[in-house]
Amino acid sequence: MGIIGLGYVGPPLAIHFGKKGFDVIGFDLDTRKIDRLLHGESCIKHVPGAPIREMIAARGTSGMDAVIIITDYSAYDFPEIVKHARLVVDTRNATRGIDAVREKIAMA
Numbered sequence: 001m002g003i004i005g006l007g008y009v010g011p012p013l014a015i016h017f018g019k020k021g022f023d024v025i026g027f028d029l030d031t032r033k034i035d036r037l038l039h040g041e042s043c044i045k046h047v048p049g050a051p052i053r054e055m056i057a058a059r060g061t062s063g064m065d066a067v068i069i070i071t072d073y074s075a076y077d078f079p080e081i082v083k084h085a086r087l088v089v090d091t092r093n094a095t096r097g098i099d100a101v102r103e104k105i106a107m108a
Helices: 010-019 031-038 050-058 078-084
Strands: 002-004 025-027 067-069 088-090 105-107
Touching: 002 010, 010 025, 010 050, 067 078
Parallel strands: 002 025, 002 067, 067 088, 088 105
Antiparallel strands: none
16 A cells, blocks of 8 residues: 555555555655654654564565555656556545546545
8 A cells, every 4th residue: 555645644554554454555755754754753753663663674665556645746747657657546536637547546
């Protein structure tokens, strides 16, 4: 499971899916945030660091079954993400205009 955007929604969503048994990879452009998360530290007051550390320790090598887009920040190459994903759940209409593979995109 890939989650694009690790602001206020991404980490709790990642923890939720991780607890359900999914392998989760988070993506964000803020390198400081990524560095903190990779060290098992939470960037959000109400999200503890322990579940993040557990997920990092249990991370497998399997590919992603789905990518959840929770940001529409234009620096991401959404057509390329859709091209390589099996399923994309788009919560921000970031995939508008990508018509070739609409069957892989679920709008939420």
